[in-house]
Amino acid sequence: MNETYQGLLEIDRIIHEPARLLLVTILSAVEEADFLYLLTATGLTKGNLSSHLTRLEQAGYLEQEKSFVGKMPRTLCRLTPAGQAALAAYRQQMGAVIGE
Amino acid sequence: MNETYQGLLEIDRIIHEPARLLLVTILSAVEEADFLYLLTATGLTKGNLSSHLTRLEQAGYLEQEKSFVGKMPRTLCRLTPAGQAALAAYRQQMGAVIGE
DNA sequence: CAGACTAGTTTGCAACACAAACCGGTTTGT
């Protein structure tokens, strides 16, 4: 009965952080997005966005594809299958806790 | 469309922390519980539990009532109306993000 | 060629979660 909720203590902190949850939620909806889009969509500062993206990348939840559009750099972000799975698992766990 | 999710960045961090979310979830179910019950129910260490409780208390989400049972001290915890409201708000916000 | 802009990354700091050590008091063992 309590054990159901105790799982909370091992919840995926990578996803749980609000800024990153926002990012993966957006990315799960749009499939792929570049740095600037994410910047305005989230309202995060650039530094903050950058570090959250690297954190998600290190966790294996995100791929960053760097390229040039004309002469300007461009970073395209996309969730990996692992990232999608992690989000799904997170949704399920949290749903069990907060849902009715 | 994104603005819906942006609210995540201002989510209540007091509640959002897994250990505390666990605590308030338990407390919202049982109305009141003492330190030792919460200790075993959550599996937290004593120090950890103690500091989360004081944090919830400082936020005005929790009352601690100290008394003696025989000669042993006893701390009884109960959510305040503010605490119940904060949990309800949190559930609603998170539900909007994770619930499909 | 100087200054502003673009697209980020690195650095520095304050806040925080966590566990280990501690503390006042009580019970148990001898």
Place this chain on the structure above:
DNA sequence: ACAAACCGGTTTGTGTTGCAAACTAGTCTG
């Protein structure tokens, strides 16, 4: 009666981390 173990917590110390400001490297504008 004294010490060792236990109870119910609180305080202290430490590593992590979220955040924004400062910086970097390159491009465009006047």
